[in-house]
Amino acid sequence: MSVPGSGILKGLVETARNFAGSYVSPERLVTVQYPEESLPPPENARNFPFLVYDEDPDKGLRCVACKICEKECPPQCIYIVAERDEKGKVLKRPRIFDIDISVCMNCQICAEVCPFDAIKMDTEFELSRYERFGALLLHKQDLAKSNEYYRRIHPTEAAEVDARLAEDRARQQAKAAAAKAAAASPAGAPAPAADKTP
């Protein structure tokens, strides 16, 4: 064993090096002065879900109120009520779409299971509010964000989604066209039923 005290001296040298290093090496002094500057979130970052809409914040929502996300949501923070028409028939859009993001645990499962790419994860994290109740219970209108926003925060992923949707739409249209062609030839068929893609 070496001289007693050498271990302590080694430690002292190490801390002294870090002390000096913190003045010269940004690798050591990694702290960011947060409110003034903040690190940009990585592209994959996720925080809370939002609803994607195309063009119109209300009408353009991609959500069809299928409630898969409500069922799969582990902490069960999603609450969906589908829109009904006057006759009580279920329409394929939500009347109420609430997420209690004080309960939400950012797991992304809603976004993953959604067959319609209607719900995606936001990167916004500065969510402090002054009110204790209700401020973090987000309603449909709070949750609705445009597809442009989605493209901005997750460019790669959004591009994939857009491509997939476009492909879907193209396939649908092709199918519809084919059906229309088929229907047009035998008889007049009810037309707009196939218009189910948002």
Added chain:
Amino acid sequence: MSAAPPSAPLPAGAAIDRDLLEISLGPHHPSTHGVFRMDVVLDGERVVRLKPVFGYLHRNHEKLAEGMTYLSSMPFTDRLDYFCSMTNNWAYALAVEKLAGLQVPDRAQYIRVIVGELTRLLNHACLIGFLTHDMGAMGTPLMYAFREREKILDLFESLSGSRMMCNYMRFGGCRVDLSPAWLQAARKVVDDFPRFLDEFDALLTTNEIVMTRSQGVGILPRELAINASVTGPMLRASGVDYDLRKVDRYGIYDRFDFRVPLGEHGDVYDRIMIRFLEMRESLTILRQALREIPPGPILDPKSKLRGFRPRAGEVYGRIEAPKGELGFYLVSDGSPNPYRYRVRPPSLINLTILEDMCLGQLVADAVIILGSVDIVLGEVDR
């Protein structure tokens, strides 16, 4: 100072005429690593009885899981040992894959190894930081560990979207593929890590005070460790060669060349040093994995997100998590929800021998012994 009332039953071995002092360390105490409580009876400063009290963080995890789909439980596993969400995911995914007979593609296996070993690095580094903080090191080692941990967490965030609650693995693979840029960043982190380890080494391993504090303290004998089914670095520090990566060879661990360090005395110092050495071994695994990772798919095509119903049966899947053997026991009746869901948390089981290690030691020792067990209350209480 109040003595234990004379009518109270005295612990075995306490001299009758001693004045015993009963203090409650926790649940709000700086060194109990969460809301954990130790009812300690002291003779002077010597521990004569120690009762661990936990359950303050109980979240009904196992019962909840029986009421939700297999996938929905995945993010909850993140919250078991919230330092090591990746390995938690992995253990759960492994169990479900066994149940459903899914095959994980090669690339996903590599990714799992990479994130798993990164998790081990960050867990061990922080644990040593916490432990020395318990010894009173004013958090300097802890801050260094956190500095390095940030780098790994950055990697996790850019991979999975979240720093700690990754929810990254899926049955039959992983959720997102990693990019070449990510691989580059990971290599840099791995290459930089030894420098940090050397720094740690200089700061701690031959430090006389650390050695004096931790050598010969909290000895866990080999037999007791085995009998109490202690696992992980704790067990290996007591000299038992038992590492699931070698024993089960789950995943693709048989493709990597690494060694398992073993302790000899089973004291706190050994536990620190075993974790040190394991970090170095993890780095060799990481280098190999980052070098050899193949291209390909990352998810078994048979896997499906919605309407996942494994066949009926029961299964136990386990991995070598940083804290020890983490196992999931699942019973399926063929429905979308597990019939029974049970976690074998290493923290809890390693904690059961706390009293045995602490008896006859001083309070200050009890604190670092608890630290050296490496618990996370999320996992202990579930």
Added chain:
Amino acid sequence: MTAASIDQVFVNAKQALLSLLPETLRPGLSMAINAAAILGTFALLFAVATLLERKGLGRIQNRYGPNRVGPFGVLQPVADGLKMLIKEDILPRQADRVVHFLAPIALVLSVLLAYAVLPFGRNMAPIDLDAGVLYFFAASAATELGVFMAGWASRSKYSLLGAMRGIAQMISYELPLVLSTLGVIMVTGSLSLVEIAERQAPPAGAILGRWFVFTPWGLAGFLLFMTAAVAEANRAPFDLPEGESEIIAGHMVEYSGFKYALFFMGEYLGMFAASGLAITLFLGGYHAPFAFLGWAPSWFWFFAKLLALLAVFIWLRGTLPRLRQDQLMNFAWKWLLPMSLVNLVAAGVWSYSAAWTLPGAGFVRWASCAGLLILPALWLSRGWRARVGPRVYRYA
């Protein structure tokens, strides 16, 4: 302005102030001025030290430290002080009100009293007592009572444990603290701090001062003294009385607000006082390290050295874990105390051998003194070395 006038600027100012006053009031007022100066200076130094400590620790830990209040956070102590002042003063229901109230006062007072004999500069000792060193230790002896009062009056198990630890530690380390100064006292033949400081002045024509730390026994005595002083001040790695990982804050756990601030201040003031004594005894007092630096005023050197020692305190705190209670006691009684006795012998040998005139006597003197110190040090630590040491690990 000449160097001498800068050096004596405070002394002259005080004289000028006093000369304005009637003769009868002068002695009392002189005292009052001294007291006020000490209070002001060291309260300010306390503020600076807290800031420096937090910044220094931060930098050691690769953080910024406080940097929000004022430019570079320099106003942080003000904010802290304000916060402490306006915080609620919590008194546990069971506590002994009077003693609980008096404890921090007793502590701070007894520490402050010790400052009366420290020479802060040339002609700047508040009182040049004939038994200055003795006075210093006598004054700071009462701190133990302060700690005890705090721990007992709070009626909390944690604070009582902390107080018992604190008293035991302070009593144990007081012995080596006192004994390690004896070498200096023996060699100078005086208990007066002013005289001790003057003895370390650079001799005429020499460059290097005759600091006692440049002798083997002086170096050893300085190290022993500083070790014991760190323990007396309850600083890391001997901060067991407030070891926050076990007993949270020890005797101070039930204190809040301004009383807590007083404890905090007491700790820092104790640290300054011990450093001041170390400077006076071993580090040449207020003398410049080199004769050619003598143009800077003496008080500047004193405070420069004080800040340097403070940096060492901070550095140690940023690096080392703390010892355990029994290890701490063993260290004091089985290593530090014998070593300070051995050091006394070494000092004796040194001063006895001053008369040697043979060629090479200087070297022999050094070597014998150093050997006298190193061998027992190794021998005393052999039990520890047998038990504790780096280990080699095997792989499966």
Added chain:
Amino acid sequence: MRTVIEMVWIVPVLPLLAAGVSALLPRQRRRTAAALAIGAMAAGFLLSCVAFAATLQPAAPGAPFRLVRNFEWLQFGSASLALGWVLDPLSAGMLVMVTLVGALIFIYSLGYMAHDPNFTRFFCFLAFFASAMLGLVIANSLLLLFICWELVGLASYLLIGFWFHKPSAAAAARKAFIVTRIGDLGLLLGMVWLYRETGSLLFYDQGQGCLEQAALSKLVVSTTLGGLALSSAIGLLLFCGAAGKSGQLPLHVWLPDAMEGPTPVSALIHAATMVAAGVFLVARVYPLMQAVPSGAAQVSTALQVVTWIGACTAIFAALIAVAQNDIKRILAYSTVSQLGYMMMGLGVGGVAVGMFHLMTHAFFKALLFLGAGSVIHGCHEQQDIRHMGGLRRLMPVTFAAYAVGMMALAGVPLLFSGFWSKDAILHAAHLWPLSKGPFVLGAAGALLTAFYMTRQMCLVFFGPNRAAHASAAGGHVSAQPHESPAVMTVPLLILAVFAVGLGFLGSPAWPWFQGWLEGSTTHFQAGHLSEALPTMLLSALIVAAGMAAGWWLYGRAPRQSPREADALQRLQPGLYSILAGRFFVDEFYAATVVRLNAGAALLSDFLDRWVWGGLVRLTAWLTGQFSEIARMADEFLVNGGFDLGCGRLRRGGRFFSGLQDGQIQHYLSVIGLALAALVLWLVWGGAL
């Protein structure tokens, strides 16, 4: 040169430093410890030689060289205690002897103790011992001498008990310590008395010392109990200490037991140096011992006692040695015997005669002990000479050295130092005016010495090797005896050279030694030789007779097996058993207390049972009769009054026992009140 002489105190300090440093060494640093001790001794030897050379030049004709340096140690009030050291031929000779023999023995220990786990501690103790002994030698103050004396005793205790895990060694150490302490009590008393009478414990202090004329003349004239001169009384008390340390007759019991220590210790302490301390002490205070009132020509009482005790010890121990079987014990008794010779020499012939034998004896006895150690080492820790034999061929070097030592001890004429020194003693004893008793005893002792040494030689080195019998008889299996390593044999050879050569320094023809001690120059004078010739011839004859007897008994028909009876035993069984039982001194000491106790108990029992018992029974009967009468009177006359008195008394008793209630505060109150009353009375009672 001058510096060295001035700083002769360095000689004891060197080994002290070595001891101190090696006490700090971890136990693995064997070489360092040994090197320190041996180096210190070697350096001490060189310095001693320089000092020795300085003493060769007398200060003035008839006054030996003497250098005294005193200093004050403690001062309280007006009184002070001074210490100091002195360099004169006496101390210089001892210095050289102790350092030389010591260094050789240290070197020898390297080999002998090579396998001991506590090697470092051993050398630490050895060096410590040497330091104390050297300090004793140069002390110029009875106090300093006493301090060193006790330190020597302590070192001896530590070394005898070095193998303290052996119960016998621990017991021997304790015994040595306690027995010598008995003597030391006398020494202490003498010292205190001397201080009271002379006011100084310094030997030489420019005329003020206690050994100088002023003090002596005062001491000589005043007498104490029984007309004994003070100087003699004090001298006798001091001699008690010397007797204890040097194993003189009543206090000799510890010395043979001390052989439990390692052999180098036996050689160093119990042959060469420490036991000589007693002799040295007597030599040192010789002026005091021999002081008689001026004009009176008789021999002082103290010297007479010294002579007789020495002579008795010499013959007594020699007798015991004849029948011992342990190789070291024989030598130990021989040592006791030779110490007796030295004492006798001091008594009859003065410092020079005694000291000369001391010097020569130191060398040849160290040689013998080391040789014995070599034999023991070679025979695998076998110490019983009955189990040896025939080692002459197996250990030739040891044999040769041992033979030299043996002949020196036996006093083989002309060539060996023992002859000259012993002869000087016998010669002086012959000339002693008071009695021829010591001479006769001494001569008989010489005969016995030659006899037992011859016996030992025969049994150890001649005849067949009997070690095989031991192993066959179930003893531990031992390999063939072997010669010891050079590190052990070389010191033997060096010592042998001295054992031979030293004798010529003090032959009657050229009594250089004596002259040196007394400060006169000497020249070769063959005439003196012829004067001493008769005694020389006589002693040569005695030696020859002794050796012949030994050879006749043991050498002629060597014994074949260890269990065979001793030759002497066959010849004189009764005598042999007494001798083998060492005159039962130990048993006597052990038994006296116990027996006395038991006898007293028996006596008491008898008295109790028959004498007192009978008396008691008689009294009881008488009382019974008487009481019968008394009762009558009592019942009717006394009872009334007595009952009343009793009641009073009981009440009073209850009151007073209430005061004695165990409450310390009550006691304290009473004390306080009493004190107050006392003060009041003193102040006012006295004033009024």
Added chain:
Amino acid sequence: MNPVFFILAVVTLAGALGAVALRNMVHCALCLAVTFIGIAALFLHQGAQFAGLVQVLVYVGAVAVLIVFAILLTRSGDARKGVAVFSRSWKTGLLTAAATLATLVAAIVNSPGLLREAPRAPELSVRQIGLDLMSQWLLPLEILGLLLTATMIGAVILAMPEKPSGEPAPGPEKGARP
């Protein structure tokens, strides 16, 4: 009468009264410390600087703390209700004390030779005290050293807890776990 003397005397006596009369023993000990400090101040007032400082160092720094420790170790710190603080014979005690006081005061008052001023300002350096200790008072000093050594050993032995027979702190058998 000097006001400084008066103030110090009052403080000292108040402390002493508190030290014997208060119910809570910790308070008593703290009052005792006040008394000690007062007496030290009186020493300083008398010009006995060295003695005063030693008084503080030894009494306040060591004796008071020792007493406090003993109070805690014997759990006498809290005056429990129903346990008498004063002894049954407290009246006798007070009487004795009063008698002693009366005697002493009477003696002092009746000594006419005492009423005089201090003859001189003492000039006594620490060096002088040290030299005296090492020359004139050497023997008492040595004896005192011996006494202190004996005391230390004795106190340690007295206060050392008896070793409980068998294992000091027996835990459950290591490794033997069901």
Added chain:
Amino acid sequence: MTPLPYWLILSSILFAIGLAGCLVRRNAIMVLIGIELMLNAANLNFIAFWRYGSGAEAAHGIMFVLFAIAIAAAETAVGLALVIALYRLRRTVQVDEADALKADDKPR
């Protein structure tokens, strides 16, 4: 300067208070406290007499006080050790219960 009798009376009062403490309190530690007070009173007298005495021999009063302080410290250490030993044995430090030397009625 204060006349000597004031000092003596002060010390007498201190002594009396100490004595009263010794006699009146039940707790053994309090008895020790009383003894300390008495010792201090005596010390005060030494100093006073030294100061007011003829004083040619310089330091005698101081020396007495120094020795008294040292001995008092030793006495306290042993006394408190005894008290603690007593407490271990009897679980009490009330002096009026520590009367076992009387050895009659209360065996323990």
